[in-house]
Amino acid sequence: xxxxxxxxxxxxxxxxxxxxxxxxDWPPGERTPGVxxxxxxxxxxxxxxxxxxxxxxxxxxxxxxxxAGRFVTDxxxxxxxxxxxxxxxxxxxxxxxxxxxxxxxxxxxELLGRHWAADRPEGEPQ
Numbered sequence: 344x345x346x347x348x349x350x351x352x353x354x355x356x357x358x359x360x361x362x363x364x365x366x367x368d369w370p371p372g373e374r375t376p377g378v379x380x381x382x383x384x385x386x387x388x389x390x391x392x393x394x395x396x397x398x399x400x401x402x403x404x405x406x407x408x409x410x411a412g413r414f415v416t417d418x419x420x421x422x423x424x425x426x427x428x429x430x431x432x433x434x435x436x437x438x439x440x441x442x443x444x445x446x447x448x449x450x451x452x453e454l455l456g457r458h459w460a461a462d463r464p465e466g467e468p469q
Contacts, residue, residue: 369415404421
């Protein structure tokens with residue numbers, strides 16, 4: 344993972360761990376990797392990982408069990424809300440960039456539609 348110097352690493356980890364949950368890399372009800380494992384994988388301080396996971400605890404995406412570790416929520420609504428938040432953040436970024444390039448809303452929608460269709464896995468409905 345590449346870190347952006349414009350925001351704190353722990354916040355970038357919150358986004359990355361949320362992404363892992365919403366795409367199913369960390370399935371509902373399953374144990375998350377441990378703090379030390381994640382810190383080693385990402386080459387960051389364990390305290391930074393701990394802070395990110397604590398934020399996921401607070402948001403309800405994971406729950407800590409005293410002796411067993413952390414587990415991804417089974418609540419599909421919480422996961423769907425996180426998915427929508429990540430998608431909304433991406434939409435805001437795209438719309439700002441498109442506006443900054445002088446694109447019209449119609450042109451931006453058309454461009455998104457072309458890429459959506461091109462990036463669609465086989466068998467996925469449009």
